[in-house]
Amino acid sequence: MTSLYDEVQAAPGEGVPTRRVTIKVNGEDRTVDVEPRLLLAHLLRQGLKLTGTHTGCDTTNCGACTILFEGRPIKSCTMLAVQADGHSIETVEGLASASELHPIQEGFKEEHGLHCGFCTPGMMLAAKALLDKNDNPTEDEVRWALSGNLCRCTGYQNIVKSVLWAAEKMRAESK
Amino acid sequence: MALDEIKIGGLGASRRRVEDNRFIRGKGNYVDDIVLSGMLHMEILRSPVAHARIKSIDVSKAYDIPGVRLVLTGEMMAARNLAWMPTLSYDTQAVLATDKVRFQGQEVAAVIADDPYIAKDACQAIVVEYEQLPVIVNPFQAMESGSEVIRDDKENQPGNKVFDWEIGDKAATDKAFAEADVISKMELHYPRSHPSPMETCGSIADFNRATGKLTVYMTSQAPHIVRAAVAMVAELPEHMIRIVSPDLGGGFGNKVPIYPGYVISILASILTERPVKWIEDKTGNLISTGFGRDVYLQGEMALRKDGKMLGMRMRTISDHGAFYADAQPSKFKIGLMHSTFACYDIPAAHLESVGYYTNKAPGGVAYRCSFRVTEAMFFQERMVHAAANDLGMDQAEFRRMNLVKDDMFPYRTAFGFLTDSGQYGKCLDIGMKAIGYDTYKAEQEEARKRGKLLGIGISTMTEPLGAGNSREYDILGIKMFDSAELRVHMSGKAILRTGAMNQGQGHQTTWAQIVAHELGIPADDVTVEEGDTDTAPFGMGTYASRSTPVAGAAVAMVARKIRAKARKIAAHLLEVSEEDIEWELGRFYVRSNKERGVTIQDCALAAYSNMPDGMEPGLENNAYYDPPNLTWPFAAYFVKVEVDAETGVWDVLKVVAVDDCGVRINPMVVEGQIMGGLTEAYAMASMQYQTYDDEGNCIGSNYMDYLLPTAWETPGFELHEVVTPCPHHPIGAKGVGECATVAGPAAFVNAVVDALGHLGVRNIDMPMMPNRVYEALTTGKDISGMPPVKMGD
Numbered sequence: 001m002t003s004l005y006d007e008v009q010a011a012p013g014e015g016v017p018t019r020r021v022t023i024k025v026n027g028e029d030r031t032v033d034v035e036p037r038l039l040l041a042h043l044l045r046q047g048l049k050l051t052g053t054h055t056g057c058d059t060t061n062c063g064a065c066t067i068l069f070e071g072r073p074i075k076s077c078t079m080l081a082v083q084a085d086g087h088s089i090e091t092v093e094g095l096a097s098a099s100e101l102h103p104i105q106e107g108f109k110e111e112h113g114l115h116c117g118f119c120t121p122g123m124m125l126a127a128k129a130l131l132d133k134n135d136n137p138t139e140d141e142v143r144w145a146l147s148g149n150l151c152r153c154t155g156y157q158n159i160v161k162s163v164l165w166a167a168e169k170m171r172a173e174s175k
Numbered sequence: 176m177a178l179d180e181i182k183i184g185g186l187g188a189s190r191r192r193v194e195d196n197r198f199i200r201g202k203g204n205y206v207d208d209i210v211l212s213g214m215l216h217m218e219i220l221r222s223p224v225a226h227a228r229i230k231s232i233d234v235s236k237a238y239d240i241p242g243v244r245l246v247l248t249g250e251m252m253a254a255r256n257l258a259w260m261p262t263l264s265y266d267t268q269a270v271l272a273t274d275k276v277r278f279q280g281q282e283v284a285a286v287i288a289d290d291p292y293i294a295k296d297a298c299q300a301i302v303v304e305y306e307q308l309p310v311i312v313n314p315f316q317a318m319e320s321g322s323e324v325i326r327d328d329k330e331n332q333p334g335n336k337v338f339d340w341e342i343g344d345k346a347a348t349d350k351a352f353a354e355a356d357v358i359s360k361m362e363l364h365y366p367r368s369h370p371s372p373m374e375t376c377g378s379i380a381d382f383n384r385a386t387g388k389l390t391v392y393m394t395s396q397a398p399h400i401v402r403a404a405v406a407m408v409a410e411l412p413e414h415m416i417r418i419v420s421p422d423l424g425g426g427f428g429n430k431v432p433i434y435p436g437y438v439i440s441i442l443a444s445i446l447t448e449r450p451v452k453w454i455e456d457k458t459g460n461l462i463s464t465g466f467g468r469d470v471y472l473q474g475e476m477a478l479r480k481d482g483k484m485l486g487m488r489m490r491t492i493s494d495h496g497a498f499y500a501d502a503q504p505s506k507f508k509i510g511l512m513h514s515t516f517a518c519y520d521i522p523a524a525h526l527e528s529v530g531y532y533t534n535k536a537p538g539g540v541a542y543r544c545s546f547r548v549t550e551a552m553f554f555q556e557r558m559v560h561a562a563a564n565d566l567g568m569d570q571a572e573f574r575r576m577n578l579v580k581d582d583m584f585p586y587r588t589a590f591g592f593l594t595d596s597g598q599y600g601k602c603l604d605i606g607m608k609a610i611g612y613d614t615y616k617a618e619q620e621e622a623r624k625r626g627k628l629l630g631i632g633i634s635t636m637t638e639p640l641g642a643g644n645s646r647e648y649d650i651l652g653i654k655m656f657d658s659a660e661l662r663v664h665m666s667g668k669a670i671l672r673t674g675a676m677n678q679g680q681g682h683q684t685t686w687a688q689i690v691a692h693e694l695g696i697p698a699d700d701v702t703v704e705e706g707d708t709d710t711a712p713f714g715m716g717t718y719a720s721r722s723t724p725v726a727g728a729a730v731a732m733v734a735r736k737i738r739a740k741a742r743k744i745a746a747h748l749l750e751v752s753e754e755d756i757e758w759e760l761g762r763f764y765v766r767s768n769k770e771r772g773v774t775i776q777d778c779a780l781a782a783y784s785n786m787p788d789g790m791e792p793g794l795e796n797n798a799y800y801d802p803p804n805l806t807w808p809f810a811a812y813f814v815k816v817e818v819d820a821e822t823g824v825w826d827v828l829k830v831v832a833v834d835d836c837g838v839r840i841n842p843m844v845v846e847g848q849i850m851g852g853l854t855e856a857y858a859m860a861s862m863q864y865q866t867y868d869d870e871g872n873c874i875g876s877n878y879m880d881y882l883l884p885t886a887w888e889t890p891g892f893e894l895h896e897v898v899t900p901c902p903h904h905p906i907g908a909k910g911v912g913e914c915a916t917v918a919g920p921a922a923f924v925n926a927v928v929d930a931l932g933h934l935g936v937r938n939i940d941m942p943m944m945p946n947r948v949y950e951a952l953t954t955g956k957d958i959s960g961m962p963p964v965k966m967g968d
Binding site: 095101114119150157 | 191192194195196197198199200201202203205207208210292370371372373374375422423424425426427456457458678679680681843844846847848850851852853854855877878879883885886887889891892
């Protein structure tokens with residue numbers, strides 16, 4: 001898209017204002033020139049080719065676009081890319097290392113916490129924000145932490161179980 | 176030795192899902208993730224009003240915006256004979272409006288630009304002049320004499336009526352009512368609901384002028400039907416059309432119909448000779464695409480005073496929106512509404528259905544529902560609840576008395592369906608025990624003393640899943656079979672392709688389990704592919720819980736064909752005649768000497784390297800499966816609620832689901848489907864509905880107004896299982912994906928109505944929001960979601 005010009009072929013149109021931003025994405029600094037109105041979700045998806053962040057509703061309700069912004073879960077469909085300048089963010093692509101899945105990823109597979117997979121990246125990141133603060137949450141705490149993320153397939157019960165599975169594994173690993 | 180079926184991921188294994196490996200890494204491949212070289216972006220301008228004549232459209236200012244490549248209007252579509260398209264219910268639907276707009280959100284123009292932001296800007300620059308017309312937002316307005324005719328584009332259109340249809344034996348039903356001791360009545364509205372998958376609809380059309388080939392990546396639950404329809408509408412040769420459904424972010428029926436956006440993107444690609452991507456926004460999805468329900472139901476039941484059901488009659492008035500675009504394949508105008516009461520032994524029944532056009536979005540059968548069985552079963556279980564109360568009988572015992580007994584199968588219903596198997600009483604017993612039915616009445620009395628209102632709701636039903644046999648089901652004349660193609664490589668690994676289309680059901684995992692069961696090839700050794708019409712065999716897609724009943728059967732049948740050929744190869748390898756060969760999972764052996772055998776993998780290698788003289792090399796085949804009947808799963812759901820008498824807020828204390836969907840291929844996946852369905856039932860019962868104001872403005876046009884339950888509100892579920900194999904399905908399976916959405920809502924409503932029953936409340940229409948429940952409990956009156964007009968006579 002012409003709204004960002006770093007990693008795509010098109011040059012900025014005449015008179016289109018751009019801003020240079022540097023964002024640490026999954027531990028790596030990325031510098032891009034963007035139109036000020038470009039949404040962070042779109043920068044991630046189109047500009048940086050990180051398509052694991054999904055856009056579901058455009059109104060901050062569904063949470064499919066949830067990422068971690070300085071460790072806190074935020075909805076990237078209603079944040080401008082320029083607002084992330086100088087900040088550190090984490091997307092689903094940053095969860096697993098080259099050789100190993102994150103326990104949350106394992107938990108979602110083990111406990112059948114996903115069907116169509118569209119809400120899953122956002123769910124996992126919301127869960128990570130919780131477990132990074134509290135590695136032994138109650139079921140209610142998990143449900144509350146995920147209440148900004150909608151799922152239409154699973155009925156949530158297995159998502160909750162997935163997060164509790166991950167919490168248990170993370171506790172065991174930290175011992 | 177025979178293999179351990181569970182270890183190789185065969186039938187009954189809760190095999191972890193293959194597709195999860197990409198989804199948990201954020202490496203799914205949804206349509207919006209696909210980027211083609213030189214791709215343009217399309218945005219649709221939608222009508223802000225519900226009913227208006229288009230006086231003029233001025234697109235000149237849109238072209239002033241740099242980066243705009245093309246603006247399409249209805250006039251330009253009409254010049255190419257594409258302004259209208261056929262619907263799956265033999266009506267027509269506007270692609271881009273030419274004469275009038277008929278609902279808010281209807282497609283009026285489309286901009287194709289270098290990026291989606293520019294396309295959105297340019298839509299705002301298009302000036303459309305509308306002359307507003309009277310708006311009709313419910314069928315009662317539509318049927319008034321002298322009301323504005325919405326479909327004035329159609330010749331011989333009788334007012335706003337879509338159809339008038341009936342089924343059943345009217346005389347026998349009248350007789351049953353004449354002989355009844357008690358007649359019980361029920362009248363309700365099943366509100367409009369939008370399936371609202373997380374992912375909206377979208378497409379990328381890529382027409383290659385040099386080869387003449389059109390490739391469309393799109394969100395379709397039925398890609399082959401799209402190919403057939405595009406061939407008809409766009410008059411392109413079928414072999415030059417390739418439809419690819421990538422990963423779908425949910426469907427629930429919303430992605431069965433063919434939408435204007437797809438068609439416009441195809442024409443845009445042909446005109447620009449570039450790939451054109453269209454990704455619908457959430458509002459566009461909610462206000463213009465396939466919905467479910469919006470039916471007014473009224474009926475009555477003839478009863479003997481001991482509780483025996485003698486007959487039932489029912490009338491429905493359905494709201495189809497501006498175009499009759501029900502994506503349903505049956506020969507019955509109101510879908511499978513007449514499957515109502517199929518689990519009860521009722522001698523006589525009659526149904527009358529009338530459908531109307533309104534100035535609302537078209538559709539009607541989408542949403543996790545086998546073509547209106549959701550309304551049918553909701554009415555059934557609300558009616559049964561009321562009838563038990565009218566008779567002064569216990570809810571469970573009234574059901575038990577009238578449910579079809581195990582020894583009555585095959586059972587022909589009064590409407591002509593043939594149910595074939597089930598253990599209804601056993602399911603009822605398991606549910607009653609799990610919910611604590613024995614002690615409940617005392618508990619309810621005791622709670623009332625403390626000012627708490629407890630209620631238990633029961634819902635039992637069997638529903639027809641797996642459309643369907645070719646006598647009664649087709650889409651655009653194409654019979655409702657499904658298909659599978661299996662190719663076993665020389666190392667014994669295999670690739671399976673089917674005509675179904677996964678959208679979260681886990682086909683990549685579960686189809687391989689059927690192959691493992693039939694051939695003993697470990698499920699991990701079987702790749703499953705769907706959704707690409709150039710490679711998958713022709714199939715009718717996934718909706719109406721038909722994948723396992725139809726495509727799943729085809730998978731079993733093609734594997735059996737492979738096994739039959741492998742048996743000949745085994746005889747050759749073992750140097751005995753075929754009659755002397757026995758099969759156990761994964762292995763043929765000589766009957767007289769079990770030690771002497773060859774594995775299926777040995778046979779696969781021999782099929783390419785050491786086949787018998789005269790045998791065609793290779794080990795692959797296909798199967799097309801036309802089911803002899805629908806499958807009939809049974810569900811018994813129990814919901815226990817507590818209503819706060821001060822506020823009308825109700826909490827779910829317990830949900831028990833007993834499902835008999837026959838043999839379970841992957842119990843984990845089946846349970847996932849049931850929990851998902853229960854949640855959608857809870858959603859519709861509690862908060863989720865699509866409504867319109869008097870001017871036809873769609874109120875639920877975004878997730879701030881269209882409420883969906885989160886993890887916080889959604890209750891937990893306790894699941895139980897009964898297995899009665901389907902007698903005609905090759906592996907004994909029945910459909911299941913929709914059972915909980917179909918039977919669930921009545922269990923929730925029955926529970927709340929039960930809690931308020933002592934106040935004289937007989938019905939609260941969904942959604943049972945606290946204000947409705949509060950009004951019911953303070954007035955003791957029924958709460959109706961109906962407009963202030965009475966039904967029928």
